[in-house]
Amino acid sequence: MAPKRIRTVLLAGATLASVAAIGITAGTGAASASSSVNWAKVTHLTKTGPTSMKSLVAAAKKEGTLNVVALPDNWANYGNIIKDFTKKYGIKINSENPEGSSAEEITAIQQDKGRSSDPDVIDVGTSYAVTAKTEGLLAPYKVQTWSEIPAGLKNSGGYWFDDYGGYVAIGCNTTTVTNCPTSFKQMSTETGAEGYKIGLNNSPLTSNSALAAVEAAAVASGGSLNNVAPGVTFFANLNKNGAFVNTIADSATAESGTTNVIIWWDYLMANGGIDVPGWKIVIPSDVLLGEYYTQGINSSAPDPAAARLWEEFLYSPQGQNLWLAGGARPAELAAMTANKTVNTALEAKLPALPSGQTAQYPTTAQITAAAATVNSTWATQVGASS
């Protein structure tokens, strides 16, 4: 999910730690009532009995560890989410390859199968969850708050369920740019005069968020989610105008001035994602394009109870508000606003939505088609115009 980086040595460390942790828990584990439950087969909790929340907590504590993969600390507040989960349940979290991509998450659960270091849960782009489900890599599970997740954001069988999302936003350094763009149109027309140096978080050939920026540009320039070619043309024009900077735009490039405008998910630039004084995030006035990431439980998870407890935690008001604190919009936000479990102070901090725009969410099929279009035209059109 994050830009792919070199796999760190953390993996080795995490494996050692998990082996050690298992050694400790195996020594102290006492027989309990829930020990007969095969948590890997549990698809939902019951109010009482051996598959109640209480039994799940006990079983997860007995497992003692949870393996997660590709969760960067500054991504949707995952640093604090991991810390708070461990604090609440005393379960140690092994975070493997935190800067990994969705493809690497899927590869990890395929190749680490049978090892104690195999990731228990994944957080991937929706298309990866759909593929993983067809390959039998995911276990069905419905959290207690299942009904609060909108129907469009979950698999009816419980194999995957969206977790948090946001909108394509324009971040801009207000201290160096006098007239920050508030729309895609403004970026394409005022480039020369305003000195915009516009960057994406990565190449749209590898990054789902960068692809979303191209999709948004398409919608704003006369195209649609089914026709992203105008989005490629948009960036080809930016490049011709000298306003597009083909680099991995992040805090460092924003700070150095290499990029003074970045198109990215609102929540990934919020809360220090782009750590530059005067960095302002607006949702463009000419397109409201949103997307969610997706949770799934590994069907061969080495810690099946901890994996299910992790999901219960994420989909409790506490977990949802933690994502909200990261500037992301949790899947149950609407239900939480209705039943008043949302942290209103955090909700108020989200960037304002433009009036007159209805949110559009690309389907997996649309994303796949968009990826194919961008893949076959990006280098020849945008690359040729430089």
Place this chain on the structure above:
Amino acid sequence: MTIDVTNASDPGASAPGSEAFVVKRRNFRNVLRALEPTFVVTPFVIYSFLGLGVPALAVFYLAFHGETGGWTFENMRLISHGIFLIGFENSIKLGLLTSLIPGVIGVFVAYAIQTSKSNVLKRLTSTGSGVLANFGGINLTFMFIATLGSAGILTAWLHALGISLTSIGFNLYTFSGVVVVYMYFQLPLMVLVITPALAGLRQNWREAAENLGASSWRYWIHVGIPVLMPSILGGMLLLFGSAFAAYATAESLTLGLVALAPIQIGNFLNGNVIAGETHVGYAIAVGMLVILAFVMLLYSLVRKRASKWLQ
């Protein structure tokens, strides 16, 4: 590139032994000696089979399979046109440009160093080439961005002098930029691999040629270049392979704006965008293997031809 394994199993067979026991023992020893190279080479063969053979076979197998199993040519059909064909074209162009140009210049540079009287210079350049030839990837990219990028030092200096790099057709983040950056490690690599061959040119060959009335030009045409040709071609082949398959440098520099075959493989295997199409990536890998095999074949043919001159 080429390793000449001299047969070490010369048994010295004519040793006469009067006692049968001695003969027997000697025969046994001779057999052992004859097998010696096999013993020595076996671990290497196993190693290459596991590290090279098995993955190559796996890539071939996967390239001709769909995501849901079953033999198919669909992946191959897909990569033989459109952006993937452009990727192959660019990669081959890049490989040729950055093997021929540094290949030729490298010979001259190496010759100049080789014939220099300064031992310090020789040692400095050989160490320097060793270091620079292995300098690549993201570090190299950053170095060039800081020097020749849009806000690079050299770019700024030239700008102060009224020279704009982009107006003369150079942009670091495009194909021309990749070529320039690759030269940075390709040239020292050529110097490194060609120097031993140059050292093998014996002074007395030249003296003999001159005694027979040959000019310097004729000496090179008839002696120097034919003797060096296999090494020069071998060196260029190495350069072609290294440029054709290099990933990190081009990826961090162009970020998808230049279609190159290895980067396209990376998009399929590491990406966040294209789910469930890794087999297309394997197909591109097979395409690259075939191209490299073809270049190797061409090389061995030319080399055979070139070594004829030596006889």
